[in-house]
Amino acid sequence: MKYHTAPTGTADTITRGRVDPSNALALTHSGHATDVALTHGESNTDVTDSDNSCDGGEEKGTWIEHDTRWITDGKTTVERSIRFKLNENESRLESRRRLRRILCYESDSGYDSDTSDSEQKPTYNQHETHWYMDGNVQLQIGATCFRLYQRRLSSQSLWFKTLLERHYNELEGNNFDDQEEIDRVVDTCVVVEGCVHFKLDGVGTFSSNGSGVSAEDFAVFLTAMDDGIHHLANRPTFSELQTILKVALAFRFTSYTDTLVYAIGEMFAAEPADLDPYILRHSVNGIRLYRDYGHLYPELSHIPCCAFYVLARGNFPASSSDMIGQGFTTEIESDTNVNMENLSQHDLVLLMDIQKRLSWSWENIIDSVASIEFPSIEAEKIIYDVVTLTRKKYPFDPIKGIECISEESRVTETCYTIRNMLLNTLEEEKMKIWENMNVWLKIDA
DSSP, X not given: OOEEEOTTOOOOOOOSSOOOTTOEEEEEETTEEEEEEEEOOOOOOOOOSOOOSOOTTOOTTSEEEEEEEEEEOSSOEEEEEEEXXXXXXXXXHHHHHHHHHHHHHHOOSOOEESSOHHHHSOOOEEEEEEEOTTOOEEEEETTEEEEEOHHHHHHHOHHHHHHHHHHTTOOOSSOSTTHHHHHHHHTTOEEETTEEEEEOTTTTOOSTTOOOOOHHHHHHHHHXXXXXXXGGTSOOOHHHHHHHHHHHHHTTOHHHHHHHHHHHHTTXXXXXXXXXXXXXXXXXXXXXXXXXXXXXXXXXXXXXXXHHHHHHTOOOOSSHHHHHHTTOOSTTTOOOOOOGGGSOHXXXXXXXXXXXXXXXXXXXXXXXXXXXXXXXXXXXXXXXXXXXXXXXXXXXXXXHHHHHHHXXXXXXXXOHHHHHHHHXXXXXXXXXXXXXXXXXXXXOO
16 A cells, blocks of 8 residues: 655554554555545544435535544554545545545555454355465355456456456446446455455346346356366357356356357257257257347347247157157257246247147148149049148148158159159248248247
8 A cells, every 4th residue: 555645744654553643644546646545533433335425515626524433453453534535526425435446456454444344254155166266356146255367357358347447446437338237346345365355146137037147157157268178079058058148248258259149059940951859958948048138149030930949849758768769869968858837928828829820831731732733643642641641740840741741752752753843842831831930939030
């Protein structure tokens, strides 16, 4: 902490011992020697932040007294008072916040002020993995605390860069992104073992479930930061990608978001030919993710079309072995918990409407097939029987039904001309169904 002689005093330094009552000292930060002054005093008035505006009788540039009775390290006690000048266009609350940031930044004395131990020394559980002894910032979410590195966070996250600049008094004014949220977090700052400590509870409350980033979410994200290279061989699950994206957006890790959006988008079919049974297990979460972030990323606009289709066609496997038989390759992938209860009431109603419309799509398929001029009544009857039986098997999955019709032996054995006409007709109907999905869902493709 730097001290310089104030106009009313002669001393140059202060130590953890007794203070000469005749001395008045001015604390400097970033070269402004008269921003804050520390003087000896005996007032019993405590400093609080309850006053949200400048009192009417105070002039800008005049000294304002804010007294505390003492500070202590548990062995030695020093009495003091604090006074500072209000800057232009700065309220008393803003001045107090500025003073708190300066003192918190400069002080390494280890003293506790005359507030309770619970306020000065927050209780928490150290995270078992993300706690680095040489870290210089502590972030607490709930009862869990992470000790990390300021430079690494601020270099990759605009949110943390702004938070630290605001805390260290390098960012003035009231016009920056996430200002209210960041100022709230800045006000939670205390110094613990020489390390700045912030509470992040409630940050990132823009998702559909209304909850902020949890300690578990943050841990998943930090693990991804540390182990990114391993994800080349061991791709994260959809749930992990969803969590990492949530944290990246909450704290504005902009270098992560584009890659995450691309990876998540790749997990959903953009064309009907790419539909895969694997999509089923994360389709509900995919719909919820689109509801949360689709307005930010048009690249995710194909997710609801794919997710609603695989849900609407039903035919959920009864066991994990059934799912493996339908195309899953491992037991880990064959998660049979589709979590339909996590859909909103609106999306459940929409799902039932999609099922009804997919069922009706078979009428269009039959009409299109009937429009083909077959060489004989017998050939027409064979194709009609194949379509009818396939409709019964896949009532809500006309795309799968079309694929089965195209592979039916009685179809492939017909003459070349008729077979090509039929296959072209079915392909057109399949693409119409996919295009209609966006219309039914009211999504701009």
